[in-house]
Amino acid sequence: MGKIIFFEDKNFQGRSYECSSDCSDLHSYFNRCNSIRVENGNWMLYECPNYAGHQYFLRKGEYPDFQQWLGFNDSIRSCHLISSIIFYEDKHFKGRSYECTSDQSDLHPHLSHCNSIRVENGCWIVYELPSYMGQQYFLKSGEYPDYQCWTGLSDSVRSCRLVPQQRGTHKLKVYERDEFRGQMMEFTDDCPSVYDRFLYQNISSCNILDGYWIFHEQPNYKGRQYYLKPGEYRKFSNWGAPNARVGSFRRVLDTY
The missing domain is CATH 2.60.20.10 (Crystallins)
Known part of the structure; x- marks a missing residue:
């Protein structure tokens, strides 16, 4: 995870604010920014709210005054964590x-x-x-x-x-046979054993309604992996698998 600390005064003094994700408006946390410590990740900082104005790219390190990141003044109003x-x-x-x-x-x-x-x-x-x-x-x-x-x-x-960030819900429908035929079941959470929940060892087609998912060939998230984004998969070859065997699947979460 990324981590950046903003300080109101030079040389890491004064009021500070620690951030670990994107923030579109930093003004409520500090009035000015004269020094920054990047503890992890690569960040893009913006002079104005909503990722507007002059931009400054910062890697891991210490920036004791705004000249160190080539800033024109002490205004930092939004930030974006770069994957x-x-x-x-x-x-x-x-x-x-x-x-x-x-x-x-x-x-x-x-x-x-x-x-x-x-x-x-x-x-x-x-x-x-x-x-x-x-x-x-x-x-x-x-x-x-x-x-x-x-x-x-x-x-x-x-x-x-x-994998794009997904902050909303996750939902998929899995089918026993291709072209969305046969037994169907809807999931909104991780499934460590498809057979225990679905009562079938194969998934031949699926519809990813929300979020991003990883299919695993074996139970408990083991074996070959397949990445699925929102869309219709009418047969197992659509997600790159040589057969319909799916032992488990899980959501891709921002909290990883």
Whole structure:
């Protein structure tokens, strides 16, 4: 998770306010901002409310006065936490690296292989092949010092996708047969065992009504993973699976 602390006076003095997510209007928390400490994450700061005015990009570090972030004055009125993932060619965050803040359909020009990953912020899906193909792996904020930590089968990571933030409800309908036929059941929460709840071992089609979800091949969120965003999936191949076996599924939550 990100963390940034705003101080009214220089050198981290005076009234302060700590923030860990986007804020469209900081004025109610402090009157001015003359120093900032970024403890985690990458942030975009704005001179005016609602993400308007001059913008300042800040990485982890200390900024004892507004000249340090190239500010024109002591006005900071809104902030945005930037999702970020860093890929490393070698284990334990060594070797050549590449930082990404948005979807990337082909990572090969930036690194030849991937043996460790650091997720600075956000939830991400990384793919074994370019163009969001092959094995899929769901990663939340944290450190992954080798590919076994994200249950990878090899050091091949060729594309990635940022999961959009979802602050509302989650809802999906699963069906026993393709084209939304057969037994149907609606879910709004995580399901560690599809068979125990649905009484079937297969899901052949589904309709994602709200939120973003991860299907797992085995119960208790194990086995191959598949990322599903809102939309209709008339057959299991639509979400990239070789068969209809779904052992469990869960919501992608901002609280990860």
